[in-house]
Amino acid sequence: MADKADGTHRRTAPNGKSATSSAANNDGMAKSNGFEAQVNGEQQNDKEEQWAMAKAVAQTTASEWLLILSLIFGGCCSNAYTLELATRQLPSAGTLITFAQFFVTTISCVPHFVTFTPLPTLKQRNVPLYRWIVQVAFYFSTSLLNNMAFAYDVPMPVHIVFRSGGLVINMILGYLVQKHTYTKLQVLSVLLVTVGVIASTLDSASAAAPTSPSEPEVSAATYLTGVLYLFSALVLTGFMGVWQEKTFKLYGNQNWRESLFYSHLLSLPMFAIRGKTLWADVLEANTTTKWWFGWGVPLIPAPTAKKGLSGLLQGLVRRQRPVPVRLFDLSRLTPHSVRQSIRLDPSGFWVPSFYPPLLLNVATQLLCINGVNRLTSKVSSLSVTLVLVVRKALSLFISVMIVSGSSGSLSLWLGAAAVLLGTIGYSISKPAASPAKTKTS
Structure with missing residues (x-):
């Protein structure tokens, strides 16, 4: 009986080992299947997000699209046109223009964020205040620098083209700060934008020379100072985009109206720093x-x-x-x-x-902001970028052909075309593949 028992024990021992090995294999297969299920789940989530986006676009009626596009192309293009009308009369009034824009935008947002009973009180925020304070520092600085550049004989076409060069800064900051990778098409597109900005800037610099002895001469140092202001604003805008992207990632992109309100409200006290300049702008505006x-x-x-x-x-x-x-x-x-x-x-x-164009500029800015935010809530950022690129091209055409009354030089149009093609190429390029996930056992 003992031998029999031993034999039985010897026969079952291998089977026990086999069972243990089988259990380990099953465990490995389960983990592998779990990883595949996770990947499939992520793909399914991506498909669901794409379907949800397509459904949202389909649910947007024709009247809504007409309103959105009218606000963007009518409001934003009119905003650029009225800004040029105002700055052609008083190029040094950048502080006054910025203050008027910020003040009216703040007032328009008050009903959404202030309760008046029993006493005026701010409603509870969805985002911590310090996030908006940092964004305000960026936004106020960029707006002021962009408007101050008009005092240094930088024409509106250069403003439009220069602001379109933000892709370069975004790519550099994305690579250095956010550790993003980019495709060859994206890099080529950014190079096109860079060449376009340089060509347009140099062309306008040569065009700034006086055409007759009676016209005051524009020095190269004056023009370069204005370009430096625009470049500084471009860099700060890039950092603001990184900060804003992180804010919306942490607290949700449905807080765009709160961002609009606090970025303008918290900027108003900063105008006290330039109080004398602001009052001087008012006095100069009264002499027009x-x-x-x-x-x-x-x-x-x-x-x-x-x-x-x-x-x-x-x-x-x-x-x-x-x-x-x-x-x-x-x-x-x-x-x-x-x-x-x-x-x-x-x-x-x-x-x-000076005041009628200023009033129209402030009003059209509200329309422009409203249209862009409505579009952002309806479609992807890719579609928003493409629409805004077309809008900038139309603004450039209005500035050169209608306001200035000229056909524009070949260098200017080639530079603008390079910026347009580069921006579209960057927008339609597929994102670089992220590093493959490794299986963990």
């Missing part, structure tokens, strides 16, 4: 050509171009030597027979010509 808005032709000439409010008041109480004026007579909109029967005395008001 006077426009008459009212019924009939005014009997009192426009006040003389004297700085400050006193000049305006003085012109209203006594006759002064007229300055260049422009009349907007509303009576011209009515039939002659109606004007003869009414016979109203002329009534209206004078306004410095």
Whole structure:
């Protein structure tokens, strides 16, 4: 019986070893299957996200698309056009323009983030305040630098093309800070953008030379200072993008309106640093050509171009030597027979010509911001980038062909085309493959 038992034991021992080996193999297969299931699950999630995005786009009605595209192409292009109209009259008014934009944008967002009962109080934030404070430092600096560059004879086409060169900074920061990898098409596209920016900048620098002895000469140092401002703003914009991307990744991209509100609200106290410059801009704006808005032709000439409010008041109480004026007579909109029967005395008001373009610029900026954010909530960032690239190309056309009244040089258009092609190439390129995941047992 003992021998029999031993024999049985000897026979079952190998089977026990085989069972242990089989269990180990099963465990390995389970882990392998678990990894494959994880990969398949991630692929399934990607497909679900793509389907959800396609479904969201399909649910967007034609009227919504018409509204979004009208806000972007109408609002953003008009914003660039009115900005150029204002800066052509007063190139040094960058601080005043920036303050007006920030103030009105803040006021427009107040109903969403302030409760007025029983006392005005800020609503609870979804994002910590320090995240917005850092973003404000970037945003305020870039806006101020971009607008200040107009005082250094940097034309609007260079502004448009230069801002389109942000891909270069984004790629460098993405590689150094975020450890991103890029494809050959992406690198080639960025090189195209770089060449386009340089070509357009150099072309405008040569065009800035005076065409007649009576025109003031623009020094190379002045122009390069303006370009340096634009470049600094471009770098800060890149860092702001990295910071904002991380903020939305941590707290969700549905907080874009909160970002808009706090980035403008927290910037307003910073204008105290440039209070003297801001007041000087207001005084200079008051000296621009006077426009008459009212019924009939005014009997009192426009006040003389004297700085400050006193000049305006003085012109209203006594006759002064007229300055260049422009009349907007509303009576011209009515039939002659109606004007003869009414016979109203002329009534209206004078306004410095700088303020109407400024008012339109602030209003169109609100439309532009609204359209871009609506588009961002509907489609992918790729589609947003493509739409904005086309918008920038249209703004460049308006600036060169309509505002400046010229056809533009070959170098400028080649540079703009390089920026456009480079931006589109970067947008349509597939992201570089991420490092393969390794199996762990």
